Amino acid sequence: xxxxxxxxxxxxxxxxxxxxxxxxxxxxxxxxxxxxxxxxxxxxxxxxxxxxxxxxxxxxxxxxxxxxxxxxxxxxxxxxxxxxxxxxxxxxxxxxxxxxxxxxxxxxxxxxxxxxxxxxxxxxx
Amino acid sequence: xxxxxxxxxxxxxxxxxxxxxxxxxxxxxxxxxxxxxxxxxxxxxxxxxxxxxxxxxxxxxxxxxxxxxxxxxxxxxxxxxxxxxxxxxxxxxxxxxxxxxxxxxxxxxxxxxxxxxxxxxxxxxxxxxxxxxxxxxxxxxxxxxxxxxxxxxxxxxxxxxxxxxxxxxxxxxxxxxxxxxxxxxxxxxxxxxxxxxxxxxxxxxxxxxxxxxxxxxxxxxxxxxxxxxxxxxxxxxxxxxxxxxxxxxxxxxxxxxxxxxxxxxxxxxxxxxxxxxxxxxxxxxxxxxxxxxxxxxxxxxxxxxxxxxxxxxxxxxxxxxxxxxxxxxxxxxxxxxxxxxxxxxxxxxxxxxxxxxxxxxxxxxxxxxxxxxxxxxxxxxxxxxxxxxxxxxxxxxxxxxxxxxxxxxxxxxxxxxxxxxxxxxxxxxxxxxxxxxxxxxxxxxxxxxxx
Numbered sequence: 001x002x003x004x005x006x007x008x009x010x011x012x013x014x015x016x017x018x019x020x021x022x023x024x025x026x027x028x029x030x031x032x033x034x035x036x037x038x039x040x041x042x043x044x045x046x047x048x049x050x051x052x053x054x055x056x057x058x059x060x061x062x063x064x065x066x067x068x069x070x071x072x073x074x075x076x077x078x079x080x081x082x083x084x085x086x087x088x089x090x091x092x093x094x095x096x097x098x099x100x101x102x103x104x105x106x107x108x109x110x111x112x113x114x115x116x117x118x119x120x121x122x123x124x125x
Numbered sequence: 126x127x128x129x130x131x132x133x134x135x136x137x138x139x140x141x142x143x144x145x146x147x148x149x150x151x152x153x154x155x156x157x158x159x160x161x162x163x164x165x166x167x168x169x170x171x172x173x174x175x176x177x178x179x180x181x182x183x184x185x186x187x188x189x190x191x192x193x194x195x196x197x198x199x200x201x202x203x204x205x206x207x208x209x210x211x212x213x214x215x216x217x218x219x220x221x222x223x224x225x226x227x228x229x230x231x232x233x234x235x236x237x238x239x240x241x242x243x244x245x246x247x248x249x250x251x252x253x254x255x256x257x258x259x260x261x262x263x264x265x266x267x268x269x270x271x272x273x274x275x276x277x278x279x280x281x282x283x284x285x286x287x288x289x290x291x292x293x294x295x296x297x298x299x300x301x302x303x304x305x306x307x308x309x310x311x312x313x314x315x316x317x318x319x320x321x322x323x324x325x326x327x328x329x330x331x332x333x334x335x336x337x338x339x340x341x342x343x344x345x346x347x348x349x350x351x352x353x354x355x356x357x358x359x360x361x362x363x364x365x366x367x368x369x370x371x372x373x374x375x376x377x378x379x380x381x382x383x384x385x386x387x388x389x390x391x392x393x394x395x396x397x398x399x400x401x402x403x404x405x406x407x408x409x410x411x412x413x414x415x416x417x418x419x420x421x422x423x424x425x426x427x428x429x430x431x432x433x434x435x436x437x438x439x440x441x442x443x444x445x446x447x448x449x450x451x452x453x454x455x456x457x458x459x460x461x462x463x464x465x466x467x468x469x470x471x472x473x474x475x476x477x478x479x480x481x482x483x484x485x486x487x488x489x490x491x492x493x494x495x496x497x498x499x500x501x502x503x504x505x506x507x508x509x510x511x512x513x514x515x516x517x518x519x520x521x522x523x524x525x526x527x528x529x530x531x532x533x534x535x536x537x538x539x540x541x542x543x544x545x546x547x548x549x550x551x552x553x554x555x556x557x558x559x560x561x562x563x564x565x566x567x568x569x570x571x572x573x574x575x576x
Contacts, residue, residue, distance in 0.1 A: 022264050023276030025404050026234050027284040030296045031273065035304060037283045038275025088295035091236060 025077070025118075029091065032083040033104045033120045045112065046104045049121075052097055059119070061103055070105050071115040079120045087125065097121055148499040154315050161316025164309050172290030172302035173209060174202035177282065177313070180228065180247045180289070183508075184515050186421050187320060188249040190226045190428075211293040215239055218394055225389050225428050230288055232268070233404050238294065243399040244389060246428035248413065249421045251321030253278060256361035256414045259373035267426035268402040269376050269411035279314040322483060326358045326416060331574035332478060334530050340475030343468050350472055351454060351462060352415075352440075359479055361414040376402050376409035380448025381425045384439070388429060399427060408449070419473075419480035419526075420519040433527075434473040441469070470527075477527040478572055481537075484520035485569045488513045488540070489562050495547065496558035510548050510558070517541040517561075520568070533571035540564035 034040045047063025057072040072078075072094065080092040097103070102122040108114035152158070166178040179202050181187040189203070197203060206217035215238035221227040227244040234241060245267050257263045257278060265271040265281050273287075274280040282305045292301040305313065328345060332338040343350040344359070355377065357364040363372040382398055389396045400406025410426050418424070424436035445451045446461035455461045464472065491513035493499075500506040521537050524530055540561045547557035569575065 022259070022262050022270045022272075022402075023280075024232065024266070024270050024273045024284050026232055027273045027287040029235055030287045030298060031283065031304070032298050035298075036274045037280035037310060038277055040274075043275075083298050083300075086297055086300050088297055091234075 028077070028118060029079050029089050030083075032089075033081050033102060033122050036104075036106070039106060040104065043110050044104050044106045046102070049097055049099050049101045049103055051099065052094065054094055057094065059097060059103070059105075061105070068105075068112065070107070070119070072119070073115045076116050077118040079118060080123045081120045082123050082125065084122065085124050092121060096123070148494075148497070154319070157312050157315040158319045159316075161312035161314070161319075164305075164313055165316050168305075168309070169202075170286045170290050170302050170305060172286065173205045173212065173292050175205065175290050176202075177285065179203045181250050183512055186249050186417070186515075186519065187251060188247045188421050190246075190421075190423060191224060194223055194226060209292070212291075215242075215294060218244065220392065221389055221394055221396070224392070226423060227389060227428060228289070232270075233400070233406070235296070240395070240397065242397060244396055245399065245426050246423060249321075249417060250317050251417045251421075252323075252360075252414050253320065254318050254323055255325050257374055258362075259375065260369070260371045264374045264376070264411045267410050268406065269374070269409075270402050277314075278317060279310050281317075282310060282313050321487065322414075322416060325360050325362075326479065328353070328358050330479070330482075332475070333572060333574065334474065334478060336471050336474040337478040337529065337572075338475075339468075340471035340473065340478075343464065343472050344475055347458060348460070349462075349468065350440075350464065351458060352472065354454070355412050355450075356415050359415045359476070361412050363412070374411055376411045377450040378408040378448055379410070379440075379450045380444040381410070381427065381429060381439070382408070383444045383448065384429055384442075385444070387427065389427065401426075415476055416479050416483050419477045419523040420484065432473075433476055434469055437464070437472045437476070438469045440464070474527050474529055477523045477529055480523045481520040481529075481533070482569060482572055484516045484523070485537075485565050485572075488516040488520070488544075489565050491516065492544065492547075492558045492562050492565075496555055496562055498555050506554065507548070510544060510554070513558075513561070514541060514544045514548065517544055517565070530571055533568040536564045536568035536571065540568065 028036065034046060036044060045063065045065055045068055047061040049059055049061050051060040058069050060067065060069045078092040078094065078096065080090050080096055082089055104120045105116045106118050108117050166176055169176055180189055182189065185193045194203065200208065204219065206212045207219050217229045218227065221244055226246055228247055229242050229244055231238065231242050248267060257265055263277050265278055270276065271284065272278065272281040273284040286302050286304060287296055290302045295301055298304050329341055332341055344352045354364050354367055355375065361374050363375045365372065368375060378401065400408055402409045419433045422431060422433060424430045430436045430439060439445055440462040441464055446455070451461055491509045495506050495509055500509060517537055517540050521534060521541065524534050543557045543561035543564060547554045547561060550557055
């Protein structure tokens with residue numbers, strides 16, 4: 001009986017999204033570039049956009065930690081950070097990303113090999 | 126006259142002659158915790174006037190409920206949506222806040238404020254060292270994903286300030302609020318981790334009350350209550366024998382959202398379904414600790430059930446037994462949960478008694494520095510006594526609410542009387558605190574065998 005329960009328990013454990021990341025995503029929109037708690041400076045990468053490839057949904061960027069070509073998916077959130085201009089941050093699209101924009105990206109994994117979960121793009125308006 | 130004066134002086138000397146024992150080894154984090162306390166209750170982060178303590182007041186177990194809300198003045202920052210024109214729409218639902226203690230959250234995004242939100246109760250912040258760890262990382266808030274950034278308790282305040290402290294719905298950092306600094310986040314985390322129980326219970330306890338004792342058996346039974354599977358030792362973690370040694374806190378879809386006739390739905394106000402963890406949500410919510418449950422209702426993420434008996438009875442109903450968690454339990458054990466009325470009350474009595482025991486433990490812990498004169502300032506002493514009184518009121522309420530253990534209640538009422546005397550006394554605080562502790566210990570002896 002207990003063995004049965006254990007097996008079901010483990011199945012249940014796996015079914016309940018046990019391996020998801022337990023962080024709240026929605027308020028990330030309003031956190032300015034470089035200030036995401038526990039992520040910025042540790043797991044995110046900051047830099048400037050060098051090139052955008054809309055067909056491949058990729059952005060080439062470079063910064064203090066080197067150059068990266070980051071891949072976006074339909075699940076990637078694009079946040080336009082307008083807090084420096086004292087304007088409300090808004091959701092954006094790839095079309096809002098321009099060469100030279102300061103960006104911060106968070107990869108889906110910490111080894112930076114997977115697509116990005118979100119990108120923040122600094123905008124003056 | 127001289128004789129009277131001499132008598133008074135001798136009495137005062139006798140009172141003052143109680144030699145305090147040396148204070149215990151100071152907590153190395155005491156300064157950080159105190160800083161965190163100050164921030165938690167006083168810092169508005171240049172926002173709309175709310176503090177963390179607006180929704181997590183110390184005098185109400187660090188949570189709010191309709192009765193507590195009704196005791197606040199109309200200009201309390203909790204009601205900012207009622208008097209700040211910029212927050213009048215889409216920030217809170219004042220009616221549901223006042224009637225059911227529900228707080229609005231935009232957990233699935235801020236792109237459609239009028240329609241995309243959830244309404245949740247306020248969870249207490251007690252015993253967090255035992256309730257938020259899981260094999261995959263910390264789980265905070267009702268759905269386990271309440272904290273932004275890295276998802277830790279340390280980061281929680283950032284999301285809370287953006288969601289609840291803003292002056293306007295523009296939510297511009299540096300304009301509508303300021304974000305907590307790293308130092309403030311460290312202090313807030315230390316303070317929150319210091320609250321309440323620092324250790325797990327080990328069940329079974331040698332309970333003295335017949336009804337609560339039977340409740341504990343049902344709670345830990347694999348064929349009756351089965352409660353222990355998700356609430357091991359009545360805490361917030363999955364049973365290691367079932368979910369693995371390091372499973373810790375887990376999320377489940379127990380069907381609370383499918384309950385019929387939920388109070389907030391009966392009002393006709395817009396109450397969108399709450400999809401729980403993630404965006405879009407998977408319908409799961411995390412497991413709260415039950416030790417602190419009986420005095421922190423209403424229950425479940427949406428405050429849908431008012432009483433502890435009702436919340437135990439929930440697991441008998443179709444909403445739970447047809448839920449993903451209920452179905453798995455049926456497959457695993459061959460049956461759902463089907464307790465009879467007496468058994469529901471017995472499990473609830475067990476939960477009431479363990480809550481009262483935790484109230485007693487906390488009361489003693491709070492009174493001890495006063496009894497031993499370890500507290501640093503008058504204000505600190507007052508704060509400790511106030512909280513001890515609140516804890517004692519809770520233990521009286523949870524036991525009397527279940528018609529349990531009149532002998533223990535007698536001692537708790539006496540402990541409350543002595544604690545109130547300590548509150549009002551200038552010279553005899555320490556003595557009254559010592560006597561109150563003795564009464565708390567007598568009450569505990571009525572509830573559980575102590576070796």
